Amino acid sequence: MSKEKDLKSEFLSVATKLFNKYGYHKTSMDDIAKSSHRAKRSLYNHFSGKEELFESVIKQELQMARNTLQRIFDHTGLLPSVKFTSYMIKRMELLSQSLSYKVFLQNEFNNDVSTRFVDLKAACADFDQWEKQNFLSIAKDISVVMDRQSGFDPEAFADMVQMIVKSLDVSFFVQNRYNEYHQTYQYMVNLIVESLVYRLTANLK
DSSP: OOHHHHHHHHHHHHHHHHHHHHOSTTOOHHHHHHHHTSOHHHHHHHOSSHHHHHHHHHHHHHHHHHHHHHHHHHOTTSOHHHHHHHHHHHHHHHHHTOHHHHHHHHHHHTTOTTOOOHHHHHHHHHHHHHHHHHHHHHHHHHHTTSOGGGOOOHHHHHHHHHHHHHHHHIIIIISOOHHHHHHHHHHHHHHHHHHHHHHHHHHHO
């Protein structure tokens, strides 16, 4: 990694800590430069302003989550039901730790017009599309063993799962209720998957 990339990574690391501790509005570029023990000019050489820096922090959080979650989908030794369970539980766990992403969701939900993160919205839409394609892949694997008369629709399944997780994002991360509900959420996911496995087993008989 080059010296410039090292410095950019350092700024991102410091900014992440400050945004997570003080929030977007109470963190300034001066704060980030001082905490990095760097000149503010150096910080502006890498980021045009606080908005771009905040976007970069969240994009990094989403990419790190995506990299970890992709390994679940890529695991060829896992049954579709196990992939689905593992993903649903790990997804929420990772995003609950993505503190700047949670701040962004809260700003969006509360219609905070003081910050408009156009590029970040595109990055979130890309994450959603990636997630849906993986849900669809699991649904197609499930459909292979489903009775043709069952009416199981992989596209509809993927859409509905994504609607569910996006709705839960509001409760978990905008309303900050993940810690309160995460155990019940895991129980619910397991219950749904057990019901699905029972249905699949019945189809195989």
